[in-house]
Amino acid sequence: MKTIIFRTASDYLLPLLLLFSVFILLRGHYLPGGGFVGGLIASIAFVIHSFANGLEKTRNIIKFHPGFLMPIGLVFAIGAGAAPWIVGQPFMSGLWFDDPFPVIGMVGSALFFDTGVYLVVIGVSLTIIFTISETL
Amino acid sequence: MLLAILAGFILALFMPSLIKGLKGKSTIAVALLPFSLFVYFISFLPRISAGETIEFHWDWVPSLGVGMDFYLDGLSLLFTLLITGIGTLVFVYTSSYLKGHQYLDRFYAYLSMFMGSMLGVVMADNIITLFIFWELTSISSFFLIGFNNDSEPSRKSALTALGITGFGGLFLLAGMVTLGFITEEFQISSLSAMSGEIHAHELYPWVIGLVFIGAFTKSAQFPFHFWLPGAMKAPTPVSTYLHSATMVKAGIYLLARFTPVLGNHPWWNTTLIIIGGITMLYAALHAIFRLDLKGILAYSTISALGILTFLIGLGTTAALTAAAVFILVHALYKATLFLITGIIDHETGTRDVSKLAGLNKVMLPVGIAGLLAAVSNAGIPPTFGFVGKDLIYEATLHFDSMAWVLTGAAIITNVALLFAGFLAGIKPFAGKLPKAYAKVHLPPAAMWVPPMILAVLGMLFGMIPPLVDGPLIKPIVSALTLRTPDFHLHLWHGFNVVLALSVATIATGIALYFFIKPSEALLGRATRFEAISPHSLVRGLGRGVTWFSEKWTNFLQNGYLRYYLITILSFLTLLLAYRLFLGVEIYVDASTLSEITIYEAIIVTIMASAIIFTVFTKSRLAAVAAMGVVGYSFCLIFLFYSAPDLAMTQFSIDTLTVILFVLVIYNLPKYLNLSETRDRIRDGLLALVFGALISVLTLEVLNETVEKDISTYYAEQAYLLGKGKNVVNVILVDFRGFDTMVEITVLAIAALGVFSLLKLRLKSIEKE
The missing domain is CATH 1.20.5 (Single alpha-helices involved in coiled-coils or other helix-helix interfaces)
Structure with missing residues (x-):
């Protein structure tokens, strides 16, 4: 599958798809999208890259084992859930900044939670796919 | 107070690094923990003897009525003092007994964890908290029994003990929950006021039955007694601490604690008298024929626990006093005997009582401690044991019915116990020293001083009963009977029936000691009925369950994915078909369905052809690709019905699934036709039937009136509460x-x- 067209395309597709996945993640609260889909798109981006260039190259780009994204994501999600405790509200109540941020828009604990989901999904799918393709 | 209870757990965490830091030197310092707790608890003694109780509350899960509530009255105080006091001595003893052991750090960690849980049990004022600490003692006991984890019998015994006590613990939980259900009160100290209401409730027999199973398993009552002799595989400090002085008494504590709540009812009393009576006789007779010193002590401990159950069953003030005194008496002499056994084992390398003799020549202080303990165990004046035994006879003699039968049982038990005590405390030290042991020497003071202290206390309390009478025993009896008692412990009661019985007991016991010599032959005769003993029955049950589950697993879990699918699908099909057969009306209102558009028709055609292609293609990869087509077509259908989120997710998932499949299948050999036609027809039939049923089901769902409340609520509140316009996402990340x-x-x-x-x-x- 390592044709030159596919390989060249994958080099451009990876950053584009990753950007797209972040876009999907950010718009999730108002329009179709969200952390789960975003995570899946990001993992597809990496998988395409690994198909075109081989697993080793993709691993070199990521630098660390994708499995580490799972605990990081879980910490994000739990942190977003626990943050309201600091201001004396029950677990998982939504907290929002008063003013919208440039480009991103309204930021609240839900966004951090969704980012957690996003990271876990990338970690899970890449771990499974990489492990299987390595083993076989 | 919470800190005092949790100290054991906190220290257990740091124990490994602490012991490593001490590098085998002065590990004795660890004993400061139980010792400072002992001092802490003894500082409550004046207030408790003055009739006060000390309470502590801390809300834990208020919505479930579970709180870290603790309560210190006479009964708890006696137990906390035993736990921390004997704990101190055991900690000191261990520092020498397991000196330089590789896992000494773990051992101390388990011990302090156990101490913390045990303190929790005896001070808990909330029935759920009581249960939690109760289970913690079982778990820490499991670790301690299995401490020598490279020996198989040790692991097996640990598992048996955990199995039995854990099993009982579940019953206890059920009992506690039922009790809480009846009274809606989780505070033990407030429960006794509702005693009448509980007695009258129809669930009362259930409550006591469940509590009994919990207490009997923990305190090794017949027929659950067999885990205790097995638990003797643990290092001796553990046997001393857990299996004679404290943990096994948790069941007794439970019964005593609930006497004001559940007691004074014929069912409660009769059951306890019968079970306690059987246990004390059965175990006492078994103790006589054992050769292993620890075996003797294990059975005599079971028997002593039987006596305590029996006394609580009698339930009179005299009997409860006797129980309170006997708990202390027994803890003092039995811990001494266990510690001595540990020394003998440690120094000579054997525990076979028929081989041991004359050790007095080489370890006199140990021999003296043994003698004192054996004498206290025998109830020979002026020991504390004598006071205890007199009280027992007093209690049985003045019981309303069958006084002589009960007294007779108590006498037989005491004679056998006396014999067992002499075997453990005197026999190894008396007589001529065999040559093999000539080089045996006295162990370090850290080992022989603890049993000596306990033995001397047993003597001291006997000679001066007021030392414990007012401060300890009276608050206990008033906690159990809810009345202020008016008695005094005496060593000398004058010439009466009780004294005569005492003399008779002692004389018979000593005579027995000189007539019966323990030997293999006698042991063989005693274990003749092993085949029908509860232990063998439970073992058989365990084997049966393993056998059955093996067959069952091999039948169902055959490891072939296709058979799993067949099993699951046919089961579902049968279930659904049965339901439909029972007469669910299938009715489709064509007018409510939307019209079929040209796009939908095209998509369905594509899906159908992809499926047919999948079934008949000869290439795996093509089959996977065709499955992908089916998945993507689904996405389009989702899109038609305005579910873009679902479509997006489905699309990505399908892509990943196809990739995964390709990854796996790419490396498999190319196949042409592996399954036989017959199998394919079978699978096809199943798939068709299942698919048809699902379709019917889907149509059926359409007929149900859908509750729209929830979706309207989410749609309305998504922006107000969740600040989002994408309802699906708001539900996922917020609601x-x-x-x-x-x-x-x-x-x-x-x-x-x-x-x-x-x-x-x-x-x-x-x-x-």
Whole structure:
């Protein structure tokens, strides 16, 4: 599958798809999208890259084992859930900044939670796919 | 007070690094923990003897009525003092007994964990908290019994003990919950006021039955007694601490604690008298024929626990006083005997009582401690044991019915116990020293001083009963009977029936000691009926269950994915078909369905042809690709019905699934036609039937009137509460955020599972 067209395309597709996945993640609260889909798109981006260039190259780009994204994501999600405790509200109540941020828009604990989901999904799918393709 | 109870757990955490820091030197310093707790608890003594009780509350799970509530009255105080006092001595003793042991740090960690849990049990004022600490004692006991984890009998015994006590613990939980259900009160100290209401309730027999099973398993009552002799595989300090002085008394504590609540009812009293009576006789007779010193002590401990159950069953003030005194008496002499056994084992390397003799010549202080303990055990004046035994006879003699039968049983038990005590405390030290043991020497003071202290206390309390009478025993009896008692402990009661019985007991016991010589032959005769003993029955049951589950698993879990699918699908099909057969009306109102558009018709055609292609293609990869087509077509259908979120997710998932399939299948050999035609027809039939049923089901769902409340609520509140316009996303991250969090955790666990399974397999292949 390592044709030159596919390989060249994958080099451009990876950053584009990753950007797209972040876009999907950010718009999730108002329009179709969200952390789960975003995570899946990001993992597809990496998988395409690994198909075109081989697993080793993709691993070199990521630098660390994708499995580490799972605990990081879980910490994000739990942190977003626990943050309201600091201001004396029950677990998982939504907290929002008063003013919208440039480009991103309204930021609240839900966004951090969704980012957690996003990271876990990338970690899970890449771990499974990489492990299987390595083993076989 | 919370800190005092949790100190054991906190220290257990740091114990490994602490012991490593001490580097085998002065590990004795660890004993400061129980000792400072002992001092802390003894500082309550004046207030408790003055009739006060000390309470502590800390809300834990208020919505469930569970609180860290603790309560210190006479009964708790006696137990806390035993736990911390004997704990101190055991900690000191261990520092020498396991000197330089590789896992000494672990051992101390388990011991302090146990101490913390045990303190929790005896001070808990909340029935759920009581249960939690109760289970913690079982668990720490499991670790301690299985401490020598490289020996198989040790592991087996630990498992048996955990199995039996854990089993009982579940019953106890059920009993506690039922009790809480009856009274809606979880505070033990407030329960006694509702005693009448509980007695009258129809669930009362259930409550006491469940509590009994909990207490009997923990305190090794017949027929659950067999785990205790097995538990003797543990190092001797453990047997001393857990299996004679404290943990096994947790069941007794429970019964005593609930006497004001559940007691004074014929069912309560009769059951306890019968079970306690059987246990004390059965175990006492068994103790006589054992050769292993620890075996003797284990059975005599079971018998002593039987006596305590029996006394609580009698339930009169005299009997409860006797029980309170006997708990203390027994803890003092039995712990001494266990510690001595440990010394003998440690120094001579054997525990066979028929081989041991004359050790007095080489370890006199140990011999003296043994003698004192054996004498206190025998109830010979002026020991504390004598006071205890007199009280027992007093209690049985003045019982309303069958006084002589009960007294007779108590006498037989006491004679046998006296014999067992002499075997353990005197026999190894008396007579001529065999040559083999000539080089045996006295162990370090850290080992022989603890039993000496206990033995001397047993003597001291006997000679001066007021030392314990007012401060300790009276508050206990008033806690148990809810009345202020008016008695005094005496060593000398004058010439009466009780004294005569005492003399007779002692004389018979000593005579027996000179007539019966323990030997293999006698042991063989005693264990003749092993085949029908509860232990063998439970073992058989265990084997049966294993056998059955093996057959069952081999039948269902055959390891072929296709058979799993067949099993699952046919079961579902049968279930659904049965339900439909029972007469669910299938009715489709064509007018409510929307019209079929040309796009939908095209999509369905594509799907159908893709499926047919999948079934008949000869190439795996083509089949996977065709399945992908089916998946993408689904996405389009979702889009038609305005579910873009669903479509997006489905689309990405399908892509990943196809990739996964390709990854796996790419490496398999190319196949042409592996399954036989007959199998294919069978699978096809099943698939068709199942598909048809699902279609029917879907049509059926359309007929149900759908509750729109929830979806309207979410749609309305999504922006107001969740500040989002995409309702699906708001539900995921906000309304049902907790579900999502658990789901991503599950996902992560699944990924770890895949990772470790495949990597493990890879490693084992690499090894070959």
